[in-house]
Amino acid sequence: MAISVDRVYRKVLAILNKESRGFLTPDEFSKISSQAQLDLLDKAFHDYNRAISRESTGRTGVGYADIPKKIQDRIDPFYATSSVTLTSGVGTLPTFYNIISISADSRLTNIERIKKSKLSFLLSSPLTAPSTTFPIYYVTGSTITVNPSTLTSIDVDYISVPADPVWDSTIDSNGALTFSSDNAVDFTLHPSSEVDLVLEILRYTGVVIKDPSVIQSATAETTQKVQLENS
Amino acid sequence: MGLIKTTQEIYYKGEQVFYLNISNSAFTLSYTYSLSGFEENLSATDIRVYVESGDFTPGETSFVNRQIFNFTVSNNVLTVATGGDGDDAFDELSEISVDGVLRVELINHMFGGYRHTSLADVVNNFMVSYVGDGKLINNVAKSDVVFHAKRGLQEFSYDILKTVKIQEIELGPSLALAMPQDYVSYVKVCYIDSSGIKKIIYPTRLTTNPTETPTQDLNYNYLFSSDGKIIEGSSYTENQWQGFDTDNLTGNLSTEEDYYISRDNHLGTDFGRRYGIEPEHQQINGYFTINERTGSFNFSSDLSGKIIALEYVSDGLGTDSEMKIHKFAEEALYKHIAFNVVANRRNMPEYIVQRFKKERRAAMRNAKLRLSKINLAEISQVLRGQSKRIKN
Numbered sequence: 183m184a185i186s187v188d189r190v191y192r193k194v195l196a197i198l199n200k201e202s203r204g205f206l207t208p209d210e211f212s213k214i215s216s217q218a219q220l221d222l223l224d225k226a227f228h229d230y231n232r233a234i235s236r237e238s239t240g241r242t243g244v245g246y247a248d249i250p251k252k253i254q255d256r257i258d259p260f261y262a263t264s265s266v267t268l269t270s271g272v273g274t275l276p277t278f279y280n281i282i283s284i285s286a287d288s289r290l291t292n293i294e295r296i297k298k299s300k301l302s303f304l305l306s307s308p309l310t311a312p313s314t315t316f317p318i319y320y321v322t323g324s325t326i327t328v329n330p331s332t333l334t335s336i337d338v339d340y341i342s343v344p345a346d347p348v349w350d351s352t353i354d355s356n357g358a359l360t361f362s363s364d365n366a367v368d369f370t371l372h373p374s375s376e377v378d379l380v381l382e383i384l385r386y387t388g389v390v391i392k393d394p395s396v397i398q399s400a401t402a403e404t405t406q407k408v409q410l411e412n413s
Numbered sequence: 414m415g416l417i418k419t420t421q422e423i424y425y426k427g428e429q430v431f432y433l434n435i436s437n438s439a440f441t442l443s444y445t446y447s448l449s450g451f452e453e454n455l456s457a458t459d460i461r462v463y464v465e466s467g468d469f470t471p472g473e474t475s476f477v478n479r480q481i482f483n484f485t486v487s488n489n490v491l492t493v494a495t496g497g498d499g500d501d502a503f504d505e506l507s508e509i510s511v512d513g514v515l516r517v518e519l520i521n522h523m524f525g526g527y528r529h530t531s532l533a534d535v536v537n538n539f540m541v542s543y544v545g546d547g548k549l550i551n552n553v554a555k556s557d558v559v560f561h562a563k564r565g566l567q568e569f570s571y572d573i574l575k576t577v578k579i580q581e582i583e584l585g586p587s588l589a590l591a592m593p594q595d596y597v598s599y600v601k602v603c604y605i606d607s608s609g610i611k612k613i614i615y616p617t618r619l620t621t622n623p624t625e626t627p628t629q630d631l632n633y634n635y636l637f638s639s640d641g642k643i644i645e646g647s648s649y650t651e652n653q654w655q656g657f658d659t660d661n662l663t664g665n666l667s668t669e670e671d672y673y674i675s676r677d678n679h680l681g682t683d684f685g686r687r688y689g690i691e692p693e694h695q696q697i698n699g700y701f702t703i704n705e706r707t708g709s710f711n712f713s714s715d716l717s718g719k720i721i722a723l724e725y726v727s728d729g730l731g732t733d734s735e736m737k738i739h740k741f742a743e744e745a746l747y748k749h750i751a752f753n754v755v756a757n758r759r760n761m762p763e764y765i766v767q768r769f770k771k772e773r774r775a776a777m778r779n780a781k782l783r784l785s786k787i788n789l790a791e792i793s794q795v796l797r798g799q800s801k802r803i804k805n
Contacts, residue, residue: 234546234547238547238551250546291533296554309564310559315532315533316556316559
């Protein structure tokens with residue numbers, strides 16, 4: 183379900199070379215692609231939140247008109263799950279973009295994320311003190327601290343940081359680059375994000391090749407798309 | 414999927430049996446057994462494990478109800494430790510080639526658990542069905558829900574739920590009973606007579622229990638300890654009340670006692686006639702007071718050695734196993750949580766708060782009616798006594 187890195191690269195090159203604006207090297211493309219992918223992932227969270235707000239006012243429908251679900255599909259490819267072993271309630275989280283939920287007991291017990299500022303109140307109140315039935319956690323960097331510390335293993339559901347896309351190639355006898363899928367890394371993004379992805383890459387490419395018209399046209403295209411989605 | 418997860422055998426017997434089969438004169442033994450048939454998430458301290466076989470040969474090792482101790486339970490999977498007593502038992506069973514069983518028995522097995530929903534289930538159900546996108550409560554901290562659920566359980570325990578506990582204790586010469594660990598308030602105090610019939614003991618206003626008993630020197634000054642605190646002594650009031658014979662109040666006196674008391678103490682005016690007696694004292698079941706200083710119930714001296722039945726209410730939060738709600742009141746608890754979450758939320762329209770408040774009140778009323786167990790047949794039976802002539 184990933185987006186082919188080769189297809190995107192060819193599309194970008196096709197648009198750029200239409201008016202001989204310049205050439206984007208594979209290395210530059212890979213770096214820009216990584217940036218664009220992260221941008222779109224982050225944007226998807228905001229889009230989802232906006233779509234949910236619209237839904238609560240009754241401005242979405244079901245089936246093809248179910249926009250929140252469509253945006254959810256864009257985020258889902260980044261969903262990952264991991265088991266973390268705890269020592270005295272402390273463990274190391276995998277590299278995550280966003281934590282969805284953390285649970286224990288084969289996912290039967292949800293662990294609540296709490297604000298650190300409330301920790302002492304929660305611990306000292308007999309009604310809210312964490313227990314094996316209602317455990318809590320907080321995160322410091324990549325370290326997770328779970329209370330009660332008797333829990334030894336947790337399951338983490340999270341949005342992972344996507345791998346950097348790589349357009350890998352081989353060089354033939356004439357020095358021409360040919361795409362090689364062996365070491366290539368495709369985009370993790372959902373196929374429905376391909377248009378946004380090409381536009382985003384073009385916007386960054388405009389900066390690289392110092393062509394404001396590319397930036398302007400890509401930005402104008404994106405703006406028009408956003409307006410259409412929000413109208 | 415139905416709500417009952419345990420098998421009928423486990424429910425009625427409180428145990429699960431795993432058969433150890435013979436295959437070509439050799440046992441097919443497994444060291445792990447799934448306990449998923451049990452409804453609850455078990456730990457090793459919740460169960461006893463036995464090995465049995467059909468071999469009853471005289472003079473040989475008996476395998477009848479042999480308890481084994483070397484096992485672990487994790488994620489509801491029982492693992493018999495290799496090299497432990499379970500392993501030894503398996504070895505012996507395989508030597509004699511007789512079918513056997515591994516029996517897992519619940520230590521605290523109780524019936525009737527289906528009536529209740531655990532607090533954890535209530536919280537999870539609430540988070541699933543009341544909180545989320547497109548709902549009135551779009552987001553709420555689970556700890557807030559837990560707090561309101563527990564507070565609700567406390568309030569319901571006082572007013573709605575029939576969680577009356579009864580402690581049966583023999584009253585010693587101290588004439589005092591400690592309040593139960595989870596005591597909140599008493600419902601009724603009785604003593605049990607030799608027929609097993611309960612006799613109500615009433616609180617008395619005749620005496621009191623001081624909450625402070627400072628000791629004094631000969632000049633009536635307070636005595637203090639080295640750290641400046643008043644030294645507490647025993648209570649004169651309580652000592653005197655303990656020594657008082659309540660027969661003096663009730664008139665339950667022998668002829669001889671009556672003769673002397675009528676001449677020698679304050680009841681003398683009652684000799685032969687008791688015109689001034691207080692009806693509230695016209696009973697011979699004894700009296701009790703609540704001693705807040707010591708956290709105990711104090712009884713009158715005539716109850717010494719009696720079996721006391723103390724009916725009291727708790728708040729339902731004493732132990733994890735108590736944190737459950739009767740299904741008749743489950744909906745009321747959801748409404749209680751929802752109302753409290755909504756009522757404490759900023760910018761929530763007041764009409765929504767009021768709506769939740771009304772729903773909560775209606776649900777609580779329903780729960781109370783349901784749990785009252787108002788049964789027409791039972792009421793009719795009791796009311797049949799209304800036409801009975803009162804005999805002296």
